Amino acid sequence: MPFTAIQSEKLSRAVVEQIEKLILRGILEPGERLPAERDLAERLAVSRPSLREALAELEERGLIHRKAGAGIFVAEIIGAAFSDPLIDLFSRHDEAVFDYLSFRRDMEGLAAERAARVGSDTDIAVIKEIFAQMERAHSNRSGAEEARLDADFHLAIVEAGHNIVMLHMMRAMYRLLREGVFYNRQALFRQRVTRSALLDQHRAIRDAIAVRDPEGARSAVEAHLDYVETAMLDLRRAERNEAIARQRLQHTRNN
Numbered sequence: 001m002p003f004t005a006i007q008s009e010k011l012s013r014a015v016v017e018q019i020e021k022l023i024l025r026g027i028l029e030p031g032e033r034l035p036a037e038r039d040l041a042e043r044l045a046v047s048r049p050s051l052r053e054a055l056a057e058l059e060e061r062g063l064i065h066r067k068a069g070a071g072i073f074v075a076e077i078i079g080a081a082f083s084d085p086l087i088d089l090f091s092r093h094d095e096a097v098f099d100y101l102s103f104r105r106d107m108e109g110l111a112a113e114r115a116a117r118v119g120s121d122t123d124i125a126v127i128k129e130i131f132a133q134m135e136r137a138h139s140n141r142s143g144a145e146e147a148r149l150d151a152d153f154h155l156a157i158v159e160a161g162h163n164i165v166m167l168h169m170m171r172a173m174y175r176l177l178r179e180g181v182f183y184n185r186q187a188l189f190r191q192r193v194t195r196s197a198l199l200d201q202h203r204a205i206r207d208a209i210a211v212r213d214p215e216g217a218r219s220a221v222e223a224h225l226d227y228v229e230t231a232m233l234d235l236r237r238a239e240r241n242e243a244i245a246r247q248r249l250q251h252t253r254n255n
Contacts, residue, residue: 015054097232201220208220
């Protein structure tokens with residue numbers, strides 16, 4: 001973890017500010033365990049009493065929490081933007097699904113443009129590595145793994161855009177996506193033709209960001225999410241037709 005030695009008259013305040021910034025920038029993620037107290041004090045070059053004072057303030061403010069016998073963790077501060085009733089409402093209406101995809105198209109297009117322009121070499125290396133894992137999962141025909149890596153790939157692009165408001169907002173959105181609130185992504189990755197098309201689209205996104213082509217990166221993301229929307233429409237149509245066919249068959253058997 002990127003902790004640095006503290007140099008300040010008020011050591012506990014400096015510790016608080018450093019950990020705050022790491023959480024704010026998304027470097028320390030919700031649920032992530034902090035180093036043991038002794039180790040963290042050494043990394044920050046502060047006394048343990050100063051560290052404890054800082055941790056107590058962070059805990060009081062709800063940014064970290066302690067688990068008995070397990071350590072100190074970054075609090076789960078992402079995902080509270082939507083109430084449970086609203087999440088349930090999202091999950092039951094197609095309108096929310098397609099509005100969500102439209103929102104992602106706009107936000108991720110901008111994020112990809114930013115990633116190509118301001119992303120570090122390390123950011124781009126992370127994007128490339130996740131795509132390499134996607135290729136391996138594709139070769140192994142692991143739809144569930146491809147779906148998981150799909151979310152990781154897109155979030156890595158948002159992270160590479162270095163906009164902290166966008167980062168936290170999109171992390172909350174991806175959390176709901178992983179939980180299947182909006183749609184079952186694994187259903188898309190179970191279809192051979194769709195899987196291949198999605199992999200090609202992710203490759204185009206990676207390539208545009210890697211050569212630092214902002215407009216190309218944005219266009220690639222927009223084309224990808226347009227495709228996802230069309231694929232979801234086709235999937236929903238097929239599901240409805242299948243349901244109608246089952247009802248007709250049941251009706252025939254009953255008569």
